[in-house]
Amino acid sequence: MSKRKPYVRPMEGWWKKNPFYVEYVIHESTALFVIAYAIVLLVGLVRLSQGETYWNDWLAALKSPVSIIFHLILLVAIAYHAYTWFKIMPITMPPVRIGGKKLAPGTIIAGGLTAAVVAALGLIALVGRIAA
Numbered sequence: 001m002s003k004r005k006p007y008v009r010p011m012e013g014w015w016k017k018n019p020f021y022v023e024y025v026i027h028e029s030t031a032l033f034v035i036a037y038a039i040v041l042l043v044g045l046v047r048l049s050q051g052e053t054y055w056n057d058w059l060a061a062l063k064s065p066v067s068i069i070f071h072l073i074l075l076v077a078i079a080y081h082a083y084t085w086f087k088i089m090p091i092t093m094p095p096v097r098i099g100g101k102k103l104a105p106g107t108i109i110a111g112g113l114t115a116a117v118v119a120a121l122g123l124i125a126l127v128g129r130i131a132a
Helices: 019-029 031-050 052-062 065-087 105-131
Strands: none
Touching: 019 031, 019 065, 031 052, 031 065, 052 065, 065 105
C-alpha cells in the first residue's frame, strides 16, 4: 500500500492571483456597506415608531462628526458597488438588439448609470420640495 499524502489545495489568497477575482471580491464586500446603511435606516424607522424624542435623538446622532464620516465612507463604498453593478450588466443580461445591431456594452453601462443618476436627482428634488 502506498503511503502518499492526499493533495490539499491551499485556499488562502487564491483570489489575489487573478485581477477579475480581486475586483469580484471587492464588489461583493461592498455589499456589507449596503447592509450597514440599511441597518442605519432601520434603526431610524424603529426610533420614529418610538416617538418624537427618540426620533430627534437619532437625528442628532446623525449630525455628529463620526456619523458624517461614516456616511461619507458608506457613500463611496455604495457608489463603487453601484458602478460595478452597472459594469457587469452587459455580461449578465441577454443581448439587446436595436435595429438588428447588438447594443455595445459601453452603451448599456452608460444607460444604467444615467438612469441611476436621474433617479437620484429626482429623489433629491422630491425630498427637497417636501422638506421646504
